[in-house]
Amino acid sequence: MTVSNSRESPCLVVDLNLVRANYRALHAALPTARIRFAVKASPLPEIIRLLDTEGAEFDVASVGEIELCLAQGVDPAVMCYGNPIKKAGHIATAYAAGVRRFAFDTEDDLQRIAEHAPGSEVECRFLASAPQSQTPFGNKFGCAPDEAAQLLVRAHDLGLRAGGPYFHVGSQQLDPLAWQIGIEQAGAIADALVAKNIPVSVVNIGGGLPISYADAAPGVDELGAVITAAATRHLPEYTALIVEPGRALVGNTGVIHSEVVNVRQAPDGRRWIYLDIGRYNGMAETENEYIAYRFQTDRDDDPVAEAVVAGPTCDGDDVLYQRTRVLLPTTLRAGDSVRILETGAYTASYSSVSFNGFPPLTVHVTGAERE
Ligand SMILES: Cc1ncc(COP(=O)(O)O)c(C=O)c1O
Known part of the structure; x- marks a missing residue:
């Protein structure tokens, strides 16, 4: 791809037509999954409006990103406050803005969500045993997999809707097996909840979908096949799959x-x-x-x-x-x-x-x- 431009250097030139093509290719590869764009990857108003029109949901990491999406006309019902690190005041502001989905990975954060965003749906982020990605998160996020089921039961007891388990295999993840491993672990968490009569409505398989830089990366069709096979094998039939890409939509x-x-x-x-x-x-x-x-x-x-x-x-x-x-x-x-x-x-x-x-x-x- 050669792009010529005469604008002052340095600058970034973004092509919206490619954003649309990426969204549609991912949708074709995972036709039943809900696609939630991680706004942090490229918080441009034009991209948010385009993806909103295409039917995307939005992963927002802060009040700033919520306000940005609201200003583009995004319905707060399709936003998820996916950052497990958030102050009580930020949760309250998000809730007042209409956000009703939150991710968490600690009992503390869960308590804050229950207090300041009552009745919301929550996804519990666990640390999947996936191979290391190119830009790994390390141990910053995610509870132990066996803790996730307990925390989702706790969420249910606190009056929240226990959405389901959530993992992120690390950004620019080159090994498709990472999702297979995560989905298998998410399936075990879902089984533990179903055994306690708590239905699991969603499994969020995060972002991390890679793109080709100097080295080639697996494409969305290959990833889609691995993810679909693992979901069919390990997840309850009625569970909605959520995929939360940033890089794969805009990189x-x-x-x-x-x-x-x-x-x-x-x-x-x-x-x-x-x-x-x-x-x-x-x-x-x-x-x-x-x-x-x-x-x-x-x-x-x-x-x-x-x-x-x-x-x-x-x-x-x-x-x-x-x-x-x-x-x-x-x-x-x-x-x-x-x-x-x-x-x-x-x-x-x-x-x-x-x-x-x-x-x-x-x-x-x-x-x-x-x-
Ligand atoms: C919570 C969350 N979801 C999704 C993403 C998107 O990851 P990626 O750009 O690797 O797809 C990130 C990236 O940091 C994230 O923090």
């Missing part, structure tokens, strides 16, 4: 247009290429070099050689890649444009307000919001 819809600021042979003997985009103005997911983005230049027909790629700030950590093997044209020089592909997820919203005086990443939206 390949954006291209960052950047510019080479400087090229030098550093004392370490390596060629360093400094761009006007870095870790702090959009490329946050290069932390630990987790995500290996693809680069495109106007000199791609010239010979290539390895390069370290760094950002523009005076910060030592503002280096995108020094371990990942990045090959760039040997002729690349200051002023050349560099496009960074598949940068539609977790970029613009991550960019800092003014670190080193650099402004947040500008976004340009192209394509049709409505067909």
Whole structure:
């Protein structure tokens, strides 16, 4: 994909037509699942309105994201406050706005939901025994699987609607078996609840669906087949499946247009290429070099050689890649444009307000919001 643009560098150009295509492809791969967009991946009003029109639900992580969705006309009934870390006041504000679905992973949070969002439906996030993803959550979220059933029983006793179990296999998860493992564990939790006469209405299989960056990832059809087979085998027939993607809906819809600021042979003997985009103005997911983005230049027909790629700030950590093997044209020089592909997820919203005086990443939206 080559996108040319004459706008000031750096900027992110997002194509709405690709968002729609991604949504429909996922819907085709998982026709009975409810698709809940994780707003944090790309909180652009145009994307929210488009996905609302397509019939998506919305995973919101904060009062700010609730307000953003409300301002686009989204019905709060299709929002789920999916962040297990939330203050009592935030729960109350969400409830006052009409949100009636919440995720939790601790007894404390459950108590707060029962008090400030009475009668709501809750999903209990457990830590699935899935293989590690490219950008893992570690132990930050999720109770032990056997605790989830107890917490959902407790939810029922507190007057809440025990929706069902919820897991997230980690973002950019490359192994489809991760969902099979999670669904099997969710099935055991569902069975434990059904044995106590508490019906399980939903199983949320989270996000984590990968896209192809420098390395290819399994596509939605392959994932859909694994997920459908596991759900058929392990979940009660009447359970609704919820899938909660961020990256898979928006990752390949954006291209960052950047510019080479400087090229030098550093004392370490390596060629360093400094761009006007870095870790702090959009490329946050290069932390630990987790995500290996693809680069495109106007000199791609010239010979290539390895390069370290760094950002523009005076910060030592503002280096995108020094371990990942990045090959760039040997002729690349200051002023050349560099496009960074598949940068539609977790970029613009991550960019800092003014670190080193650099402004947040500008976004340009192209394509049709409505067909
Ligand atoms: C609660 C929740 N749901 C869904 C997602 C979306 O994950 P992904 O972009 O990997 O699909 C995230 C990402 O952090 C999340 O925190």
